[in-house]
């Protein structure tokens with residue numbers, strides 16, 4: 001059982017979900033093992049939807065919900081297999097420890113499904129999300145329809161359950177927020193160790209290794225996504241994860257790394273100067289991004305949409321690009337013409353939760369969604385001048401800066417839960433020495 005979210009809270013979530021599916025039946029599959037090669041698998045990470053509803057930790061599970069029943073299909077106990085891959089709670093454990101009203105081996109899902117779909121008006125199932133299940137579900141529906149003359153009704157609606165579930169996951173409760181704060185604290189420690197290592201001659205991969213080490217040492221499961229440690233031009237590659245180069249004097253190092261704690265992610269970026277001092281044009285670029293982030297954070301709060309926050313950050317970045325001599329003209333016009341996207345090509349924010357790019361709609365009824373208390377998101381402006389960029393001065397080439405924090409929306413505004421990690425120039429420089 002997860003040490004993270006208490007069992008009573010999981011039961012409350014299930015009850016809320018069950019209430020919303022009404023007379024329907026919902027199928028929520030878990031993750032499967034993915035083969036790395038031959039008989040070796042990639043490390044297993046459970047699907048967040050299943051974790052959210054019941055914390056079941058093992059592969060090949062399928063949860064089925066009706067208004068008043070929670071059925072879990074799981075890998076059964078198997079002493080032979082368990083010797084190789086670990087102990088299983090099994091069918092008994094699913095009921096005793098994970099709150100299932102009923103449990104069966106996953107191998108029985110196919111034969112039991114038609115029996116679950118009879119006289120159910122609505123099936124909540126996400127076609128295509130887990131392709132291995134699609135043919136099983138289709139066949140079960142056909143089977144039920146074959147019996148309609150005998151008086152059994154087949155579902156006449158198929159609805160994606162994630163509309164309900166992801167809406168629930170978008171609003172974090174206090175228990176979840178506590179885990180996310182803990183994730184941010186551990187990431188703080190990781191960033192501190194990493195910042196101290198940003199010295200010429202050290203390598204990107206040893207910094208990555210130190211992040212991993214601190215994350216694990218502090219009880220997290222590890223990075224919530226592959227850590228980005230990009231020095232010099234590598235910082236201009238948005239999802240750089242090779243982390244194979246050596247740090248050199250005069251460079252900046254962009255570190256985008258956050259741990260996952262009890263299935264909740266943090267997502268934090270800082271940009272550090274190699275050898276501990278921001279200098280020259282790199283310092284100017286850094287100040288611009290820092291200002292853009294401060295302006296965006298200032299704007300954020302309940303009732304504000306992520307698009308508005310993005311516009312504020314972008315406006316400051318565009319003004320900065322004018323100051324740097326990269327763009328010429330009126331900031332508003334330049335923004336409208338999207339001239340800046342060559343140097344700022346991503347959005348400023350995304351939802352954060354059990355998944356680093358968490359679930360939840362960004363638009364509601366065609367309009368950008370306003371922030372509400374309990375939502376968690378990032379603010380991460382950046383500027384990137386690639387080594388091969390022709391539309392900027394040579395001295396800017398090979399500079400990439402991003403500054404990213406995690407924010408919880410409160411009644412009054414926003415709480416920046418990663419704010420302890422320094423970002424002001426004097427504070428970063430002092431922190432790297434301490």
Ligand SMILES: [Mn+2]
Nearest residue numbers: 267378380404
């Ligand atoms: Mn992010």
